Amino acid sequence: MSPLFPVHVDDVAPEGTECVRLRLVARPGDDTLPAFEPGAHVDVMTPSGLIRQYSLCGSADDPSAYLLCIKREADSRGGSQSLCTQVRPGMELQVSVPRNAFSLPAARRYVLVGGGIGVTPLLSMMMRLQRDNADWQLHFYARDPERAPFRDMLDASPYREHVRFSQSPRNGGYPAVLDTPDPDTAIMLCGPDGFMNAVFAHAVAAGWETGQIHTEYFRPTDSTHALSDRPFEVVLARSGQTVHVPAGQSIASALLAAGVDVALSCEQGMCGACVVPLLAGEGDHRDMVLTEEEQGGSIALCCSRSRSPSLTLDM
Structure with a gap:
C-alpha cells in the first residue's frame, strides 16, 4: 500500500441522486497538496478501515483541493458506504499521493466515453482539454441522465456544447x-466492465486500433483464470534471489512471504501500484492497467501469473 498522509474534509455534498462529493484540502499549517495530472486517483482510508481508490475529478490546475465523487453502492463491503454516510466537514482522512494509470496521450482529437460513476476521471481530462482549446467531446451514459452526477456543471458553459448524454449505448446509440x-483521435473509456466491453468491441469492429482506446476499470472484470495454475519461479535480477510461486498464490504473495518488499494498493490489478519491469519470461497478464505493448516489458504482481516456467523481474 502507498504511504498515506492526512487531509482535511472541507466540504461534503450530494452529487446527483446516488453520489456524494468530497472536497479535501491540506490541513491548516500543512503545505499544499501534491500535484496530479488528469486521470489520476488516490487511495483513501475509509472510516470502515478499508482502503479504496477514487479518481480525482476536479481540475488538475487547482492544487488547493482534491475533489472525489463516491457512489453509494448497494453491495458495498463498507468502504464507499462509510465515506458516504460517516464523513463530515472538519474531519480528517488519510489519502495517498496521486497515481496515474489513465493519463491523456498526445492526440489531435479526444473522445471521452464514460458510464455512470466512470465519468469521474474524464472530468479532470475535460477541464484540461478545454483549457488547452483542444478538440474534444464527452459522451456520458447514465441510467437517469437528468439526475446524473455533475449534470449542472456539464450543462453550463463552456462544457455543454461538447457533452452528449444518453441512457445506454443500446438505448441511446454508440457515439457516432x-x-x-x-488515427489522430484518442478514445478515453471508463465505466462498468460490461459497458466498457461493449463500447470497446463496437469501436474495434468499426476499425479502430486497440492502442487508440485507453481504458480504466473501476472494478476487476470477470476472469476465467484461477490462481490454481501450475507453479513457477520468479528470479529477481538485482539480488539474484529465486522465489517459488506455488499454485493458488499470487506473485506478490509469494514475494512477501519470502521477505521481498512489494508495493501494493488495490490488489485487484486496477491501480498499477505493483507493476514492475519484466525482463524475461512470458507473463500471464490479468490486470486492467497495462496495454498489450506494455505487457511485453512489465507485469502486475498482485494478480498476474506466468505462462513460462520462470519470470525474471527487475527487482
Whole structure:
C-alpha cells in the first residue's frame, strides 16, 4: 500500500441522486497538496478501515483541493458506504499521493466515453482539454441522465456544447464518432466492465486500433483464470534471489512471504501500484492497467501469473 498522509474534509455534498462529493484540502499549517495530472486517483482510508481508490475529478490546475465523487453502492463491503454516510466537514482522512494509470496521450482529437460513476476521471481530462482549446467531446451514459452526477456543471458553459448524454449505448446509440476511425483521435473509456466491453468491441469492429482506446476499470472484470495454475519461479535480477510461486498464490504473495518488499494498493490489478519491469519470461497478464505493448516489458504482481516456467523481474 502507498504511504498515506492526512487531509482535511472541507466540504461534503450530494452529487446527483446516488453520489456524494468530497472536497479535501491540506490541513491548516500543512503545505499544499501534491500535484496530479488528469486521470489520476488516490487511495483513501475509509472510516470502515478499508482502503479504496477514487479518481480525482476536479481540475488538475487547482492544487488547493482534491475533489472525489463516491457512489453509494448497494453491495458495498463498507468502504464507499462509510465515506458516504460517516464523513463530515472538519474531519480528517488519510489519502495517498496521486497515481496515474489513465493519463491523456498526445492526440489531435479526444473522445471521452464514460458510464455512470466512470465519468469521474474524464472530468479532470475535460477541464484540461478545454483549457488547452483542444478538440474534444464527452459522451456520458447514465441510467437517469437528468439526475446524473455533475449534470449542472456539464450543462453550463463552456462544457455543454461538447457533452452528449444518453441512457445506454443500446438505448441511446454508440457515439457516432466511433463509426469513422481516425488515427489522430484518442478514445478515453471508463465505466462498468460490461459497458466498457461493449463500447470497446463496437469501436474495434468499426476499425479502430486497440492502442487508440485507453481504458480504466473501476472494478476487476470477470476472469476465467484461477490462481490454481501450475507453479513457477520468479528470479529477481538485482539480488539474484529465486522465489517459488506455488499454485493458488499470487506473485506478490509469494514475494512477501519470502521477505521481498512489494508495493501494493488495490490488489485487484486496477491501480498499477505493483507493476514492475519484466525482463524475461512470458507473463500471464490479468490486470486492467497495462496495454498489450506494455505487457511485453512489465507485469502486475498482485494478480498476474506466468505462462513460462520462470519470470525474471527487475527487482
